[in-house]
Amino acid sequence: DSGVTQTPKHLITATGQRVTLRCSPRSGDLSVYWYQQSLDQGLQFLIQYYNGEERAKGNILERFSAQQFPDLHSELNLSSLELGDSALYFCASSPSGGASSYNEQFFGPGTRLTVL
Amino acid sequence: ILNVEQSPQSLHVQEGDSTNFTCSFPSSNFYALHWYRWETAKSPEALFVMTLNGDEKKKGRISATLNTKEGYSYLYIKGSQPEDSATYLCARPINDYKLSFGAGTTVTVRA
Numbered sequence: 001d002s003g004v005t006q007t008p009k010h011l012i013t014a015t016g017q018r019v020t021l022r023c024s025p026r027s028g029d030l031s032v033y034w035y036q037q038s039l040d041q042g043l044q045f046l047i048q049y050y051n052g053e054e055r056a057k058g059n060i061l062e063r064f065s066a067q068q069f070p071d072l073h074s075e076l077n078l079s080s081l082e083l084g085d086s087a088l089y090f091c092a093s094s095p096s097g098g099a100s101s102y103n104e105q106f107f108g109p110g111t112r113l114t115v116l
Numbered sequence: 117i118l119n120v121e122q123s124p125q126s127l128h129v130q131e132g133d134s135t136n137f138t139c140s141f142p143s144s145n146f147y148a149l150h151w152y153r154w155e156t157a158k159s160p161e162a163l164f165v166m167t168l169n170g171d172e173k174k175k176g177r178i179s180a181t182l183n184t185k186e187g188y189s190y191l192y193i194k195g196s197q198p199e200d201s202a203t204y205l206c207a208r209p210i211n212d213y214k215l216s217f218g219a220g221t222t223v224t225v226r227a
């Protein structure tokens with residue numbers, strides 16, 4: 001158990017809908033990262049927040065947005081869902097804001113999103 | 117190499133045998149290299165963070181070496197056990213905040 005929690009575990013919805021994925025980082029971790037893993041694709045970095053502020057963006061679609069709240073939990077909002085958005089969405093946390101140094105990331109169990 | 121490449125994509129090992137596989141990365145502007153283990157139905161778990169001045173890293177029967185000059189890292193599993201079956205990912209920071217992951221090497225240990 002990494003200490004990172006994600007809810008829900010599974011989500012099934014229809015195209016065009018909007019969903020919110022939630023992540024609570026490990027106690028004391030200030031950084032939250034979101035990743036997408038689609039079929040036959042590796043882990044794709046979406047976005048990072050550090051202490052409430054957006055730090056870095058990856059290949060995140062405009063239909064997707066995220067935020068980190070004062071209690072450090074984070075939400076990833078996916079709207080106008082398409083079939084291709086079906087994927088496993090991971091949240092990870094680390095103590096500080098830098099991935100380039102020695103900060104290993106601790107991954108949550110993931111949310112499996114299925115868009116029908 | 118634009119980002120991170122891992123080879124082979126998959127390998128099968130007999131229980132008790134040792135194995136190794138490679139992560140290749142651009143040798144310029146090296147910050148660090150991360151190794152993660154991802155077991156089926158679980159989430160990725162950090163194994164090592166390799167740094168510029170770092171020596172070989174070891175965790176139990178798993179160890180990793182780093183060659184920043186030529187841009188590769190090897191992960192070794194000694195005396196493979198069924199519980200070592202997993203996908204092993206390497207990742208490199210491409211700026212201060214973004215980790216770029218390789219596609220992984222999937223190891224299957226046969227009893």
